[in-house]
Amino acid sequence: MVTINCLRGVPKITYTSTPKITISKPVVSLFSKRASPLVAIVAAASFSSMSYDTELAAAKKAASLAARLCQKVQKALLQSDVQSKSDKSPVTVADYGSQALVSFVLERELPSESFSLVAEEDSGDLRKESGQETLQRITKLVNDTIANDGSFSVPTLTAADVLGAIDCGKSDGGSHGRHWVLDPIDGTKGFVRGDQYAIALALLDEGKVVLGVLACPNLPLASIGGDSRHSSDDEVGCLFFAKVGAGTYMQSLDGSSPIKVHVSTTENPEEASFFESFEAAHSSHDLSSSIANKLGVKAPPVRIDSQAKYGALSRGDGAIYLRFPHKGYREKIWDHAAGCIVVTEAGGVATDAAGNPLDFSKGRYLDLDTGIIVTNQKLMPSLLKAVRESLDEATSSL
Numbered sequence: 497m498v499t500i501n502c503l504r505g506v507p508k509i510t511y512t513s514t515p516k517i518t519i520s521k522p523v524v525s526l527f528s529k530r531a532s533p534l535v536a537i538v539a540a541a542s543f544s545s546m547s548y549d550t551e552l553a554a555a556k557k558a559a560s561l562a563a564r565l566c567q568k569v570q571k572a573l574l575q576s577d578v579q580s581k582s583d584k585s586p587v588t589v590a591d592y593g594s595q596a597l598v599s600f601v602l603e604r605e606l607p608s609e610s611f612s613l614v615a616e617e618d619s620g621d622l623r624k625e626s627g628q629e630t631l632q633r634i635t636k637l638v639n640d641t642i643a644n645d646g647s648f649s650v651p652t653l654t655a656a657d658v659l660g661a662i663d664c665g666k667s668d669g670g671s672h673g674r675h676w677v678l679d680p681i682d683g684t685k686g687f688v689r690g691d692q693y694a695i696a697l698a699l700l701d702e703g704k705v706v707l708g709v710l711a712c713p714n715l716p717l718a719s720i721g722g723d724s725r726h727s728s729d730d731e732v733g734c735l736f737f738a739k740v741g742a743g744t745y746m747q748s749l750d751g752s753s754p755i756k757v758h759v760s761t762t763e764n765p766e767e768a769s770f771f772e773s774f775e776a777a778h779s780s781h782d783l784s785s786s787i788a789n790k791l792g793v794k795a796p797p798v799r800i801d802s803q804a805k806y807g808a809l810s811r812g813d814g815a816i817y818l819r820f821p822h823k824g825y826r827e828k829i830w831d832h833a834a835g836c837i838v839v840t841e842a843g844g845v846a847t848d849a850a851g852n853p854l855d856f857s858k859g860r861y862l863d864l865d866t867g868i869i870v871t872n873q874k875l876m877p878s879l880l881k882a883v884r885e886s887l888d889e890a891t892s893s894l
């Protein structure tokens with residue numbers, strides 16, 4: 497049995513990848529409430545000079561391997577593979593398998609780190625009698641993916657190992673220390689439909705997102721912006737990655753050389769196309785249409801699932817992302833952490849509907865005013881104005 501222990505104390509396992517350089521961690525107290533502004537500035541600068549190279553390499557490896565598992569499942573997806581969680585949202589063997597794999601890879605690749613993971617799935621349903629067959633399938637998927645990769649020399653994982661790896665994701669996150677943040681499949685509805693989805697992995701350090709990786713197995717390498725034409729022959733599979741202060745890069749999931757990407761620089765809303773959720777239940781299409789009209793956006797919305805929207809935006813496929821969940825919905829940090837750094841390091845701005853920056857330091861949920869909006873620096877003031885007017889109109893018509 498291989499113990500995947502988020503609290504460490506892991507039995508030593510033969511490890512065939514290259515040895516890693518240990519990076520010193522920031523001083524925890526720098527961001528305490530009592531820190532002076534000067535200390536906070538020095539601390540902010542030290543985030544951007546910290547390399548996080550080892551962590552980024554581990555995150556890219558983890559997300560790429562999880563993407564391979566997901567691609568295999570999406571090709572052969574049967575309706576019986578899709579289950580309903582207690583909130584009625586879908587979950588598949590690939591969501592669980594991806595979470596177990598990322599947890600496994602981070603644990604193995606970063607052996608000197610204390611390991612805290614805030615992730616979407618938990619093993620509750622898999623521990624029930626009714627979950628046993630699904631658990632066996634997940635365990636096989638995870639073992640097959642590790643074996644095909646060939647860079648880990650570990651005994652076959654048992655079902656208990658897989659349950660343990662999934663449950664590493666129960667951390668509460670917060671404003672102190674380091675926390676990995678994972679959505680093992682973001683856009684599960686898109687995944688089940690055969691459309692867009694993403695494996696989204698980010699690292700929080702003292703409550704700030706310091707790196708993010710988005711694996712988007714179905715996203716074309718070429719632009720999907722408003723007027724771009726694409727065909728089924730387009731090469732698909734993008735890996736976006738960003739480190740604080742170091743920009744955003746994209747490479748193919750097959751491992752091409754990374755290219756630096758940048759958000760659209762348009763100042764003219766008439767030239768700007770916008771992204772929104774595919775599912776109308778996840779974001780009000782009426783509200784975004786009203787905002788787009790006020791801004792003078794001419795192109796129809798580009799509706800795709802998942803944080804692939806942030807990835808596409810980071811390379812300038814469109815210029816705006818609008819997300820307005822219906823009343824009562826609380827946004828989770830794993831639905832935005834990786835996407836947010838990918839787009840901001842590419843020159844974009846992500847805020848809530850009132851223009852406040854997104855705060856990932858409050859635990860598993862984002863504490864925000866209704867809605868999330870993303871665009872470039874130049875368009876943000878007019879976008880915020882249009883959002884305010886549309887929200888006021890929506891409220892007064894109630």
Ligand SMILES: Nc1ncnc2c1ncn2[C@@H]1O[C@H](COP(=O)(O)OS(=O)(=O)O)[C@@H](OP(=O)(O)O)[C@H]1O
Nearest residue numbers: 681682683684773774775777778800801802821825
């Ligand atoms: N009711 C409601 N309102 C708003 N958001 C919700 C809602 N229900 C779910 N979710 C979350 O939406 C995540 C997927 O977001 P998307 O932008 O990809 O939605 S969509 O699939 O494009 O419609 C989706 O992520 P995954 O569960 O990882 O797929 C959910 O976290």
Ligand SMILES: [Mg+2]
Nearest residue numbers: 585586616684
């Ligand atoms: Mg989900």
Ligand SMILES: [Mg+2]
Nearest residue numbers: 679682683831
């Ligand atoms: Mg999600």
Ligand SMILES: [Mg+2]
Nearest residue numbers: 616679681682
């Ligand atoms: Mg998910």
